[in-house]
Amino acid sequence: MSLLHDGATAVDPDRAPEATRGDRGGLVWPLATCALVALLALVPLINNRIFYYWDDSAAQFLPTWHHLGTLIRDGQWPPLLDVDAWMGGNYAAEALFGIYNPLYVANYVLVSLLPDLAVSALLVKAQFMVLLALGTYLVARDYGAARWASSAVAVALPFSGFTLYFDTAGWASGLMSFSMVPLLWWAARRMADGRMNPFWVFLVGALIVTGGNPYGVLGICIVLVGLMVENLVRGRRAVLVRLVLVGLCVGAVVPLVFFALLGSSSVTWRSGQGIWNDGMLVPGLGDLLNLSAPTYLPQISNWQATMHSPVAYFAWFVVPLVPWLRWGVLRDRWRELAGVGVVVVAYLLLTLSPSQLWMFRWPLRLIESVYLGLAVLVAVVLSEGLRTDRARARAVASGALLLFSAYLSWAGTPQHRNWHLVALVVVAALTALAVRAARRGTAALAIGLHLGTAAVLLLQTTAFVGNFNVNPYYYPHSVQVLRDSFAGYQGATMQFADRRAVDRLGRGPDGAWEHVLFGTAYRAAGVNAVNTYTGMGFKDFSETFCMSFIGESCEAGYRNLWQPRDDRGTTLAEMMRLDTVVVERGLLDEVPAPPGWRVRERDDAVTVLAREEPHAWPDGRLGAVSPGVEVLSDTSPEETAEAVRFRVTDDAEPARLTFARLNWPGYTALVDGREVPVTTGPAGLLQVDLPEGVDEGELTLEWTPPGFTAGLALGAAGLVGALVLALFGRRWKRQGGR
Incomplete structure (x- = not known):
């Protein structure tokens, strides 16, 4: 026709x-x-x-x-x-x-x-x-x-x-x-x-x-x-x-x-x-x-x-x-x-x-x-x-x-x-x-x-072979190549670099990505990296390390990592339980090893620092405790939960525990079943002050997303409502568009 x-x-x-x-x-x-x-x-x-x-x-x-x-x-x-x-x-x-x-x-x-x-x-x-x-x-x-x-x-x-x-x-x-x-x-x-x-x-x-x-x-x-x-x-x-x-x-x-x-x-x-x-x-x-x-x-x-x-x-x-x-x-x-x-x-x-x-x-x-x-x-x-x-x-x-x-x-x-x-x-x-x-x-x-x-x-x-209004990155896309390239970055790894510093080194994309990555690319490489892509961020954390949405950082952020943050002189590197720190040399050229760390690798692109001693409390995410607190055990059976058994040996100062966790809304802390406040510490880390008069006990942390329980209930109600409407479907079909 x-x-x-x-x-x-x-x-x-x-x-x-x-x-x-x-x-x-x-x-x-x-x-x-x-x-x-x-x-x-x-x-x-x-x-x-x-x-x-x-x-x-x-x-x-x-x-x-x-x-x-x-x-x-x-x-x-x-x-x-x-x-x-x-x-x-x-x-x-x-x-x-x-x-x-x-x-x-x-x-x-x-x-x-x-x-x-x-x-x-x-x-x-x-x-x-x-x-x-x-x-x-x-x-x-x-x-x-x-x-x-x-x-x-x-x-x-x-x-x-x-x-x-x-x-x-x-x-x-x-x-x-x-x-x-x-x-x-x-x-x-x-x-x-x-x-x-x-x-x-x-x-x-x-x-x-x-x-x-x-x-x-x-x-x-x-x-x-x-x-x-x-x-x-x-x-x-x-x-x-x-x-x-x-x-x-x-x-x-x-x-x-x-x-x-x-x-x-x-x-x-x-x-x-x-x-x-x-x-x-x-x-x-x-x-x-x-x-x-x-x-x-x-x-x-x-x-x-x-x-x-x-x-x-x-x-x-x-x-x-x-x-x-x-x-x-x-x-x-x-x-x-x-x-x-x-x-x-x-x-x-x-x-x-x-x-x-x-x-x-x-x-x-x-x-x-x-x-x-x-x-x-x-x-x-x-x-x-x-x-x-x-x-x-x-x-x-x-x-x-x-x-x-x-x-x-x-x-x-x-x-x-x-x-x-x-x-x-x-x-x-x-x-x-x-x-x-x-x-x-x-x-x-x-x-x-x-x-x-x-x-x-x-x-x-x-x-127009690609959208060059945004960034092509040119990351390696073979998972095995990524894992082989970054196999030396062990444990919790934090990177200090920015893309402009990479450009200042005069290294092409292929060469740069042999040593640093941005966004969440480290996850595919099997590296447990602090640096990840985020559309939301966490203000205290990003301000401390001047960390961008794509994980870029700055010289001041690196220096903040090593500043003492409590009476014991604990640094953020220890509170965050870091094992490896990667510093891009276009950002900071000469980086000495801080106490307790050594230079594992240094080439013309990066300096890689490695922690020398194992972390205390290896089964959990406890990063620091105040003087007078003895930790008997710390376990984190899942990402959203943690339990710390403790003993307070000195009542002179507030007993405080700092965790290698960001204090996202949704955390609840209980000491022997009694709820205690959760506070935000340096760089947004989660802290809990133990209540006065408690000499020994167990602190438990639980996290659920804000509104999660209500959301589940409402979602279930929506499903039930849809099933009820489904029962009327045949009647509506008989009625047609009336």
Whole structure:
């Protein structure tokens, strides 16, 4: 059937969602869509083999996933706290690692079994790219789009600019949460129409929430509100109850994931959340209008002078085909599509919002969600076919749009003029082929659109091989190479280095990473490092060592490590129970060995100090005691608990115990069953003053995330509520959309 026509709207037999019922052919398009996305996910690797092992993925996500997978395989689930990871070890409060999410947990176990982190990155991220495409396809189909049109937009979305270059390449948590939102949209809409049991909506929603990314929770809210508006304008008010009830059940899971984050914020960098605008990653409306220009680099404020990747790009065919599409369908079906409009408008406003809105910062992150709603609208309009009347005028209009997009691309970055010219020629040729292919029918047009997506993806990843607005790091990705390189860093290890110092040594990335790593990369190397990546930090600790989110430190921090901190002259190095200290020579060139330490290694890159004597109390994490306190035993059977048997031999001074633990909110201390205060000592270490009059006894420490018990109870209530709603599912199915 030709898709070029100028008469009444043609009926495409594969357009209605009901056509898939009992139709085996209905599985071909979604399966082919998923397979194509998985195949195209390999294209960026042609020019950059570490495309997916980039920025936060290399510094935080992949090594942490590897470590979490190892912990889970050892029976530690959920891994709420890793004391040895210090600022980056409060996984419950960090939230974004999804420690309660079974899909995430399964992937962490997979990563821990694989020998190469770059390969792991590809396998995990390709899964979620496929999920994103499948969800987009299903939503578009549910709004009546044809299979081929739904497939075209579904394949394009995972390779849109921000999704590919930021979320997929580096900010993995964003991809993983975003990929589930279309599935929730599809399931919730079908539930509202009585075509799906509400329990499945709860399940998908709970997976989004337990992923730990607040943008996923925002997506749930916007989608459900959009569906409420859609059903209101269609006169189906009774359906609103279903949406509200299932939304409440999903919302009941939120405290389990986010109470720990909010309850811990007082000791972290993120204690203050407000509204302000410094322009950081705030796109302009014009950037979104140029969404089909493959080489357009918007002038958005970021960490560098300009953008180095096409973050505002969506799909090559949207703008060029504008003159050929039958836009009247949106007017004719506006009530049915009202929910899509709400999603687009809501996300558009948030994308153009201030740079900080409470927990949400850098609104460029939301551009992909605008494109999700736009993808559904484009699929619906595209399904109506292309027009043939006034073909010459339409061709001129397409050409003018392409030339204008090319001009804007050149005006923004004239230094890339050759690539802008190539992009203009390629997209113009693809547009002409698409119009011609439409004469042959849906299959030809679908093939043309998909081939165009593949061609543009290859062009983009050749012109812009990676997102150099963030840090590639170039860490080794072989787990064995990492372990062999740092096998000499034994026990609790603390590093003092910064990336600028590495640069001052004139060592290339490969040479530098033979001696120092940043972020959480040491975890994959098997090094028990204090330095870890954290999005939250711990103010007292970071200020003492001037330690950044990625584990960089400074000269003053090193000197603070050796300052006496109590009446016995105990240093922080001893209180923290350190075994190895690595000092990058670009930061401090000559480092003498402090008393009780020796220089294990010194070369032109680092000085490695090693502790000479074993630690007291080897079975626990007690770091220091005040004079007059005798420790009979100290055991730490798990990360969240510790028990110290003690005897007080001198009542002249307060009896104080200092632990090699950060005083995260959530600790409870008991002396012989009686609760005693927990205080914050030097560098944020946990301290307990024993009560007066107690000569002997046992101190026990227990840690649970703030709000954990309430979160479990509310989450269980949400699950029970969803099961109750599931019982009504059949009745709703009989009632349909009434």
